[in-house]
Every structure is written in C-alpha cells, then in structure tokens.
Amino acid sequence: MNFSFNARNVVVALVVLGLSLLPVYSALSGNIFILTLFTRIVIFALAAASLNLIMGYGGMMSFGHAAYLGIGGYAVGILAFEGIGSGFIQWPVAVAASALYGLVIGALSLRTRGVYFIMITLAFAQMAFYIASGLSRYGGDDGLTIYKRSDFGGLINLSNRVQFYYLCLGCLFGGIYLIWRIVNSRFGMVVQGIRSNEQRMQAIGYHANRYRLVCFVISGMICGLAGALLANNTDFISPAGMYWTRSGELMVMVVFGGMGSLFGPVIGTIVFLLLEEVLSQFTEYWALIMGPLLLLIVLFARGGIMGLLGRMSRD
Amino acid sequence: MKTAFWLAGVAALALAQPAFAGDTIKIGFVSTFSGPTAVIGNDMRNSFELALDHLGRKMGGKPVEVIYEDDGQKPDVGKQKTEKLIQSDKVDFIAGYIWSNVLLASLKTAVDAKTFLISANAGPSQLAGELCSPYVFSTSWQNDQTPQAMGLYMNQKGVKSVFLIGPNYAAGKDMLAGVKSTFKGEVVGEEYTVWPSQLDFSAELTKAKNSKAESIFVFYPGAAGVQFLNQYAQAGIKAQMPLYTAFTVDELSLPLQKDNAIGVPGAQEWVNDLPNAENKRFVEDYRKKYTGLRPTYYGAQAYDAAQLINSAVVAVKGDTDKKDAMKAEMEKANFKSLRGPFKYGNNHIPIQNFYLQDVVKGADGELSLKTVATIVKDDQDRFHDKCPMK
Amino acid sequence: MLVLVEQSLNGLQFGLLLFLLAAGLTLVFGIMDFVNLAHGSLYMMGAYFAATFVAWTGSFVFGIVLALGATLLLGIVLEYVALRHLYGRDHLDQVLATFGLILFFNDAVRLIWGPAGLALPLPAWLTVPVQIMPGVSYPAYRLSIIAVALAVAAMLYVVVMRTRIGMLIRAGASNREMIGALGINIKLLFTLVFGLGAALAGLAGLMQAPILTVQIGMGENILILAFVIIVIGGIGSIRGAFLAAIFVGMIDTLGRAFLPDLLRKVLSSAAASTAAPALSSMLIYLLMAIVLVVRPEGLFPAAKR
Helix, strand or coil, X not given: CCCCCCHHHHHHHHHHHHHHHHHHHHHHHCCCHHHHHHHHHHHHHHHHHHHHHHHHHCCCCCCCCHHHHHHHHHHHHHHHHCCCCEHHHHHHHHHHHHHHHHHHHHHHHCCCCHHHHHHHHHHHHHHHHHHHHCCHHHCHHHCEECCXXXXXXXCCCCCCHHHHHHHHHHHHHHHHHHHHHHHHCHHHHHXXXXXXXXXXXXXXXXXXXXXXXXXXXXXXXXXXXXXHHHHHHXXXXXXHHHCHHXXXXXXXXXXXXXXXXXXXXXXXXXXXXXXXXXXXXXCCCHHHHHHXXXXXXXXXXXXXXXXXXXXXXXX | CHHHHHHHHHHHHHHCCCXXXXXXXXXXXXXCCXXXXXXXXXXXXXXXXXXXHHCCCEECCEEEEEEEEECCCCHHHHHHHHHHHHHHCCCCEEEECCCHXXXXXXXXXXXXXXXXXXXXXXXXXXXXXXXXXXXXXXXXXXCCHHHHHHHHHHHHCXXXXXXXXXXXXXXXXXXXXXXXHHCCCEEEEEEEEXXXXXXXXXXXXXXXXXXXXXXXXXXXXXXXXXXXXXXXXXXXXXXXXXXXXXXXXXXXXXXXHHHHHCCCCEEECCCCCCCCHHXXXXXXXXXXXXXXCCCCHHHHHHHHHHHHHHHHHHHCCCCCCCHHHHHHHHHCCCCCCCXXXXXXXXXXXXXXEEEEEEEEECCCCCEEEEEEEEEEEEECCCCHHHCCCC | CHHHHHHHHHHHHHHHHHHHHHHHHHHHHHHHCCCCCCHHHHHHHHHHHHHHHHHHHCCHHHHHHHHHHHHHHHHHHHHHHCHHHHCCCCHHHHHHHHHHHHHHHHHHHHHXXXXXXXXXXXXXXXXXXXEEECCEEEEHXXXXXXXXXXXXXXXXXXXXXXXXXXHHXXXXXXXXXXXXXXCCCHHHHHHHHHHHHHHHHHHHHHHHCCCCCECCCHHHHHHHHHHHHHHHHCCCCHHHHHHHHHHHXXXXXXXXXXXXXXXXXXXXXXXXXXXXXXXXXXHHHHHHHHHHHHCCCCCCCCCCC
C-alpha cells in the first residue's frame, strides 16, 4: 500500500489509532461505558466489512446478512447451553455453520441477479429467523442467556472488558487484512472482473458463479465470527437480532461509509451507531433527523463518507 | 467530514458525564419510548413521574434523578441501555421493563453489578423460578398468574369447553398454559399465530367457529388485541361463542376497540376503580396532570415501583450502599400499593389478588374498565418452588 | 367442505388486499426501475388519513375519498421533491434513501398523531355477517374488500391494456429509453404513475384499517409480503402480481388453517402446535425461494430489456 498524505488516509489512520487507544482513554477517564459501546461498534464493523466484501467488491447485494450474526451467535449460545464452554470448539463451529449456510443459500441464490438476488437472500434470512423463533428448547422467541463467555483456557479472558475489546479489535483488523489480501489476489481480481463484466469473464473461461459462491461463503464466515463475538458481548442471543431490519442496518453502515473501500464500512459503522446513540440522547424523535440525513447522503454524497473524503483529497 | 468529528466529540462528551454519587438518588428507567408500543412506555413514565411528584421528588431526604432510556423493544438495545445506566450513570436502582425478552437479556448485567432491578411489567417464568435473584423485585406478576385467574373464573361461570388462541412466542405460550392449568372443562382446540407479523386472524376464527367449542380464550396485547376484537366482532359469533381474555383489553387499547370491547371480561391485578385511597388519588391526579389520558396497569405498576424504591431508600435514610438493609426492607413490601396490600413470595414476585374486569359505558358515553369481582385471593405463582432463595 | 369454502374466501380476501399494495409497487418498480421501500409508509399514511378524515367528516365514504386524494397528493409531492432524483441510480441507493423515508414517516406520524394508533370504525351496514350459502356466513366488510379489489384489478387491466397511457406504461416497463426518445413527456408520466401507485397503497391501507390496525410501523411487515409477491410474479407485471398475490394469500391462510392438523397426525400435539406457525410463516418465503430457483426472474417476467 502506498501511503499518501491525503484526507482519506489521515482519517483512516486516526480511526485506527483512536480505536487502538480507546481502552487507555476509558481507563484514564473512568468511563467504562464508552468501552462497552465501542466493543459493540467494532463487532458490527466486522460484520459490515464482511458484507462489503460481497457488496462492494463482488457486486452481490445481500439483504440477509443478519442471518450469519444469528447463526454465529446461536452456535455459541447453544453449545454453551449444552455444556460445551470451550471457545476452541464454539468459534470454529460458528464459522463452519455460517460457511455451510452460505454454501447452500449461495448456491441457490446465485442463480438470480439484481433485485431478485436481494429478495432471495432476504427470504432465506427470514426462514432462518423463523427457525430460530421455533427453537423452544433454546428460548424460542425470548432468546437464550449465555451465562459463561467462551473459554479459551488461560489464553485470554473474555469477561475482562479490555481483553475482550482488544480481541474484537484484533478480529476486525484481521478481517480487514484478510479482505485486503483477497481483494488484491488473483481470485479477488476475477471476482471484481465478474462484477463489472460477467459475460466477458465467462468468455475468457472463468466459471463466474463458482468464484461468486466462494466469495459469498468467505463473507458469511467472517460475519459468523462477528456473530460469535456479538453473542459473547451481549451474553445473550435471540431471533430479534436476525430480523430483516438488522440486515438493512448493516447495508446502511456499508453504504454510509463507502462501498468498495476497505475502511469505509468501519467508518460507516462508527458514524451510524454513534449518531444513533447521540441523537437518541437529544431527542426521542431521532429518526426524524436520521431518516432525511440518510436520504441526503444518498443524494449528495455518492460513495459515502469515504467517497466524500476522496473528493476532498482531489480538490 | 468535519461534522463526523464534531459528532464524535459531542458523543464523547455526552458519554463522559462524570459520576458523582452520594448526594442524589439515581434511578434508571428502561422502557419502550419509540415505535408502535411507545404508548406503553409513555404511560409508565407518566406514572413514575407522578409517583415522584407525590413523593415531593425526594427519597430519604435526597433529591431524585431519573434517567429514562428507550429499549426500542429490542433485547440487545435494552441490554446496552442497562449497561450504560449501570456503568456510565452509576444508578442506584434500575426499573421498568415491559418485555420478557428485553428483561431476560438485561438481567445478568444488573445482577452481576448488584444493582437492584425492579420489573414493573415483564414476568417470565424464569424470573420467578431458576433466575430469581436477591437484587430483583417485581411490582407486576408472573405471566401465568393472570390467565390462571381467568381459567378459575371460567370454571365459576360453568364454561364447559374452550378454544384457545394466542401468539406464538414465550409469553403467548405461558398464557395458554396458564389457562389450561386451572380450567377444568375441555380444551377443544389450541392455535398459535405468528408473532408479531400476523395481521389476519380469519383462519383461526373460522376454525374456532367450526370447532363447536362453547367459548374462546385469547391473549393479544396491544395493537393485536384491537385487530382481534375487530375481526371477532365482524365474524358475528359474539352471541354463540363468548370471549374470555388476558391482557387484551386495557385503557390503551380501549379507545381503539370501542364498543367491540363491551362485555369482554379480563383478569387483572389492578383496575382503575379499586377502592383504596392511594389508588383514587393516583387516578385523579393522573387524569388531571395528563389530560385526555387514563392510567393503565402498566402505569400503576411503575407507580408502585417508585414507591417500593422509596421504601428502601427511606429505611436506610438515603445511604444506598446498605444493600442488605434495602433488600430486607423491600421484601416486606412496606408501602401503600395501588392494588391494595400484598406480600412478596420467596422469589420477590407479589402474592396478590386478581380481579375480574369488564368494560362499561358511562353516562357520558365514555368507555371505561370496571372491577366486577375478586376472582382469586392471595395467589402465588406456580414457579416459586424452583427459586433457590428461601 | 364448508370450512374449506370459508377458509378459501379468507385466503382470497387476504390475497386481494395484498394485491392492492403490490400493484402500485410493481408499477413503480417496473416502469421507473425504482425500489420504493417507502411504499409501506404510503400505505400507513392512507390509513391515518382515512381515520382522520372519517372522524372529521363523520362520513365513512366521504372520508375515504378525501384520504385517497390526500395520499395521491402526498405521493406526487414526494416524487417531485425527493424521489425523482433517484431514478437511474443504483437499486441500493434507492433502498437506502427510501429506508430513510420510512424512519422519517414513522416518527412524523408519532409526532402528529401520537404513538397510540387510531381507530377507523365501520358504518353499521358493513359490520353484519352475510349469508353467502347455506351454512356459510361471511363478514360483509371482507366481502366488500374482495369486491373493491377485484374492481381495481379490472380497472388496472383496462387502463394498462386498453388505453394510451397504459400503452406508454407497458412500453416504459419494457424499454424506458425508447419512449423517452419517442418524445413522450416521461417526467410527467413517471409522476403520474408514482401518484397512482401511492393512491393504490393508500387504498390498501385504508381498506385494511377496519379489520387490522392503524398504527406506526404497520407498513413494514406487509411491505415485505408485497415485495415477495412482485418478485414471485415477475417485476413490472400486473398480471403476475395479481396471480402471485392470490397465491400467497391462499398459501398463508390455508397453511395456517390446515397445517397444524396435518402435523398433529405426524408429530405429538405439543410439538405440532409450536412447529406449525413457524412452518406456515416460512411457507411464503419457501415458495419465493423455490420460484426464484426454478425461474430466476419470477413467474411472468416483463419483456427483456
């Protein structure tokens, strides 16, 4: 990566630095809640980054990404409920289950394009939602409380706020690094090539849907990991977190920050969740401001915040 | 981009309010203030505020500060707000909670921090049983108690058979199980509908009509109750199949249900016309302060929550570090509850009366709820044995 | 047997109600290539307008006519002020912008009418059950929904298939650039179509108000169903939306009516009564997934571009 000193890179550097030093600020100021809040933000940023991989680079508009958050979360919750507390089992299961789900629905959904793809991913996510609501052994609609966070032996203690925050942050940076590697690999080039011209890539001899499917599954696995983190963060898992509005929020975060830009989803998530938190402190009618703001961003800030910054650098 | 920095700055300020303990009593209140069910949260807040007015906005000689937080009816948001109240605002008490799933998600945070949590509505069976805690009290009921009372009433009326309809979520199942546990007649059929998205109950009503059951029992809180009563009335089976309900008709749904609700009995632990002095004052002052509104059982429970907290603070003379003393005081339920006196069970769930309520039209043409009879006295929930506290 | 007749009527009525909502959505989608999530908000506004105007005027019919006009007007204003700038943009941009509008409308309604919701009581002549055949009586209002929706469907058919405007609409759905090139005032056509779609959404909202609810957020659940319908039917196709709506209404209702009993024969009673609602609510999504896997552009795709 060639680092050049423009607004975009400065902001990214500031965000990375800020996120890394947040626990220090929290300890100095005695404000524990800001750490709790940002743990949640970092986890959602990971989920948004995974969605960005298929939306921004693969051109696949998934309207069902919340399902992976649920699957990853339920993998942790159900195993914990059944007495298997080890994170070395829980987390791989969460990722594997997400991969399996992604493989099956991806294989079916990728037959469609455009709006039909948006709707079929939504349909499968809704089915997952109703299945989760029907799991009466695991609380059904009421959800399931997780009494012990995933246990990684003496390696790391997830109940320690600072350690857990750094674990989440590590997962986020790791996820972004992985996505960066994927996007710049030969595989990633092919996927992006398919996004801009499918016929051409087919003609050169690439099996477009196979590449798409692999990309779709990887994205699901990363999001499944975010689900496992989220379950550990809330100590709780319920179908409500898989509802279609959650998938919509993830899309908003990605587009807010800037689709197809590596750090866009991170910045989008931070701004979206902070706005929600701050506006709801000022007024109960925060959606009256948030709604038109979204409209304005779409109308006047194409490419989201990263797009804006990019334009600023060029000026 | 400047705006984003500015917002981040504001956020940091907003989140960094310094906590100064000692000179005020801090209470967090988590309820739903946005979305379609905000009307419930508003009623709870109104009543809680009224209780503070009645207490002179002081407890144990110290001024009271209440921080209201909106859970948006989402468990994870409720949990996050609970964390904020406990970690950032360092509240002494946390109260509210309409929904079972929000309460269950938030419970662990409060109990781990040893902050007293007063549920002013939600009463899932776990709370009464295995999840009971020294730091958790209820000023409402356990879910099953209300339908159990309705089942008893149906026995008293000599109802022979019933068709049950309810939403397919945990409280819905609790409700139908509650009726079945006390109703002695035959349960002809049992239907669960999709919650909360199902809009049309015609399929279920047609089945009920064709089941030849003598009556129907339903549990549909909030807007679903309005829908159900509309559709029940239009089906024209009111004469053949009378309806029995739990949490389906209340002061919030009544203005929308209108005449459809007349003659539909329900069971409740509090009704606006209960003849004790505190309740009379509550209802009168509520209607004076919030013109055009009527208090509901949600509000009455929130009012009681404030009084319960006050009793504890007064007992320790404002020294909220004395948690054991406060717990001991609250266990005595030593305050004038709007429902009349009650006792706490080992699990901190009230042992209380349940009343039969009906809808009547006043001389002014306005509809209101009215107590008809006492169905059961000193009823204790059926999960208290599972609670390890003695 | 009689039960089946009655349950089928329930399904038909629910399906036709969904059609009213889906027709406007598919028109706008098909012609402007515009994904309008705020369609559900227009549906909500129709119901709120109706409840308000009926209460003001004291007349059910008069209030409803006023409400229809108001929703039409709102649709046109919305199109003129904001949405026309989104034509030709990415679907995703449209989804987000209109998602923002949902947030806005929900809170605006809460600010204006309060969070409690409203009631739209029926006039007495519509509340009685009607004997439609020996042994089957059916609520009069539900019959009137069936009648109105069928009339609207017939009218749409005539307008779309037999008039000049309809010709332009069909032409727009299959090749947008071409009708612009032919010198048709496409902006005006778009505004008109959007207004019509809004009025249809408002009609659906106010028709359902007396049996369902007038409430904040009432548009969201049903909007998803409407999307499912237009996707199954093939985007832009009124005929597809009509058939898919009835199909979805029937499957939803009959599934809820008969699935639990069928399951009880296989499973224990308790397991069946919990599995049945989850399964029957999944049926619609299952149907959509199957349709799309077999026919990736829906049952009746509008002509290829």
